[in-house]
Amino acid sequence: MRQDSKHNHSNAISEEPEKPASKPQSQGLSSIIQLLSYSSPYTGTLLLAFLALIFASGVNLAIPELIRRMLNSHTLLAISNQPMLVFGTLATVFTLQALAFYFRSSLFGIVGNSVVYDLRAKLYESLLHKSLPFFDVQRTGDLISRLNADTMMVQDAVSLRLSVCLRYTLQVLGGIGLMLYLSSYLTLAIVLTVPVLVLLAKGLGSRLRRISREQQKQLGESATIAEESLGGIRTVKAFNREHFEREKFVQKASEVKALGITRAKFSGFFASFVNWLMNLALIMVFLLGLYEVTHGRMSPGDLTAFLLYGAIVAISFAFLAGSVGELYQAAGAAERIFEVLQVPPEEDLPAQVNRTLPAIDTLTFQNISFSYPTRKGEAALSGISFTLERGRLTALVGPSGAGKSTIVNLLLRFYDATGGSIFANSIPITDFSRHAVRDRIGLVPQDPILFADSIATNIRYAAPSASDAELRYVAEQAAILDFIESLPQGFNTLVGERGIQLSGGQRQRLAIARALLKRPEILILDEATSSLDSEGESLIQQALSTLRQNCLVLAIAHRLSTIRNADEILVVHKGQIIQRGNHGSLMAEQGLYRDFVSYQELVAA
Numbered sequence: 001m002r003q004d005s006k007h008n009h010s011n012a013i014s015e016e017p018e019k020p021a022s023k024p025q026s027q028g029l030s031s032i033i034q035l036l037s038y039s040s041p042y043t044g045t046l047l048l049a050f051l052a053l054i055f056a057s058g059v060n061l062a063i064p065e066l067i068r069r070m071l072n073s074h075t076l077l078a079i080s081n082q083p084m085l086v087f088g089t090l091a092t093v094f095t096l097q098a099l100a101f102y103f104r105s106s107l108f109g110i111v112g113n114s115v116v117y118d119l120r121a122k123l124y125e126s127l128l129h130k131s132l133p134f135f136d137v138q139r140t141g142d143l144i145s146r147l148n149a150d151t152m153m154v155q156d157a158v159s160l161r162l163s164v165c166l167r168y169t170l171q172v173l174g175g176i177g178l179m180l181y182l183s184s185y186l187t188l189a190i191v192l193t194v195p196v197l198v199l200l201a202k203g204l205g206s207r208l209r210r211i212s213r214e215q216q217k218q219l220g221e222s223a224t225i226a227e228e229s230l231g232g233i234r235t236v237k238a239f240n241r242e243h244f245e246r247e248k249f250v251q252k253a254s255e256v257k258a259l260g261i262t263r264a265k266f267s268g269f270f271a272s273f274v275n276w277l278m279n280l281a282l283i284m285v286f287l288l289g290l291y292e293v294t295h296g297r298m299s300p301g302d303l304t305a306f307l308l309y310g311a312i313v314a315i316s317f318a319f320l321a322g323s324v325g326e327l328y329q330a331a332g333a334a335e336r337i338f339e340v341l342q343v344p345p346e347e348d349l350p351a352q353v354n355r356t357l358p359a360i361d362t363l364t365f366q367n368i369s370f371s372y373p374t375r376k377g378e379a380a381l382s383g384i385s386f387t388l389e390r391g392r393l394t395a396l397v398g399p400s401g402a403g404k405s406t407i408v409n410l411l412l413r414f415y416d417a418t419g420g421s422i423f424a425n426s427i428p429i430t431d432f433s434r435h436a437v438r439d440r441i442g443l444v445p446q447d448p449i450l451f452a453d454s455i456a457t458n459i460r461y462a463a464p465s466a467s468d469a470e471l472r473y474v475a476e477q478a479a480i481l482d483f484i485e486s487l488p489q490g491f492n493t494l495v496g497e498r499g500i501q502l503s504g505g506q507r508q509r510l511a512i513a514r515a516l517l518k519r520p521e522i523l524i525l526d527e528a529t530s531s532l533d534s535e536g537e538s539l540i541q542q543a544l545s546t547l548r549q550n551c552l553v554l555a556i557a558h559r560l561s562t563i564r565n566a567d568e569i570l571v572v573h574k575g576q577i578i579q580r581g582n583h584g585s586l587m588a589e590q591g592l593y594r595d596f597v598s599y600q601e602l603v604a605a
Helices: 026-072 075-081 081-126 133-134 138-182 184-191 193-231 233-238 240-296 300-342 352-355 404-411 436-439 456-462 468-477 481-486 502-517 534-550 561-566 583-587 593-602
Strands: 362-370 381-389 393-397 421-424 441-444 522-526 553-556 568-573 578-580
Touching: 026 081, 026 138, 026 300, 081 138, 081 300, 138 184, 138 193, 138 300, 184 300, 193 240, 193 300, 240 300, 362 404, 381 404, 381 421, 381 553, 381 568, 381 578, 393 404, 393 561, 404 468, 404 522, 404 553, 441 502, 456 468, 456 502, 468 481, 468 502, 481 534, 502 534, 522 534, 534 561, 561 593, 568 583, 568 593, 578 583, 583 593
Parallel strands: 393 553, 393 568, 441 522, 522 553
Antiparallel strands: 362 381, 362 421, 568 578
């Protein structure tokens, strides 16, 4: 179904709530903390992963101490006489460490994949329950990018980067603690570098988060371009615009590339600077340590252990720097996910949900006015009033942009009127849930959306539990049963993406069958026979003439065959009903309807 005038989607991304550059550094940390809250169902697995991580890191920290004791004791000769015992002991320790590394990696991987599965499912559910105004200002490609690319970055953060950060944080803290135990004097040379690294990490982390967020945004825009061009590939080829579409995509991809290069440079600078600074500190420690050893204030074993701990701390700092940077990048992706989750869904009040909608015999639009949220200064409807009745067909006629599709949008409660009320049996439909209202409506849009599945599945979309006999009945009513049965796979025939393997008329007939299977109380036909030939339309009209006795029918139509059969015709122009009556009465008066019919007859001639 089309709205009566196009929204400007070119600035949809700019209408997103962007995070300004001046946001505090805690924004990235809060996103990570919020992300970790999704791991609460997996606390037991996380605890085991932490224990494995602590054990593996503890073994790393124990090795320098073991070497120190060996060098400082008189048992070195005795140990050298029992090499197999030493080998067996160390091999056992390192085997246990390897197992701990395995369990750490696999358990964090389990948690990461589980968290992202939950997050992705919640994000998709959230998208499905957003209101239509939300989608009016969003690009589908960007939303899909958040659903796929952003969640994959989050998965990497939870599965790998988080465990790496924890591992190296433990090794840094443990290493510094043991260095203090060995020599607080030498440790000072290492610790003096920490404030520099913290300040650098703070500034760089914020920058990396913003760059990552912008890169993910540009990636979403490139996904939108690809989705639009590939989805409309026939139009692209018909106008020989392949080169244009390629250049448009490549330009956006180059922006993603440039941001990725910038991100890599910042991350590389941080890691290399940390490594350089820590190595300078180690050189200083080595020289000071030699001085201490030569003056008898430190043993060779203590200095060796201290240098090994210094190396562990330096290496851990270098890896920690890179992993923290990647965590901040993931924080940028997480922010984009949480932005969507924080947008309120399309919800009904408890009183609406609990109220039962009775069978609808009349549906009244009373003094309805409406403006789309993206065009608040432009009235799509202005004070319209009319009534739909069971057993009667009401047709909406008027030029494009007059307000016909807006009436349908309000009836389906995709939007609620900004003025006036719609009554079902004298009760405002806003007293009932949107689900209850939509459950009574069968919709046949002008451009039917079919899913890449079988004919049977597409028809059953309206009623998943419908029997095969019911499928055959509605297919016959929609004048498409003979075609379906002529196919080798019958109802199991796959229709392709968006029903691409069917003609426009066949897609419309399937959409009619789908709507009829719902047994609706209100049937909406939005140019439902525009792609049918005269014979097909005649068959559909015959079926509808019988079916409409049990429901209210609202048709948007341009074909005279549909309009002539209407019990009431509403002529809509510039958001107002300017004429109403049946075909005969409207033809008897001067006005837009008679001009419209005259034009139709002229075109048909």
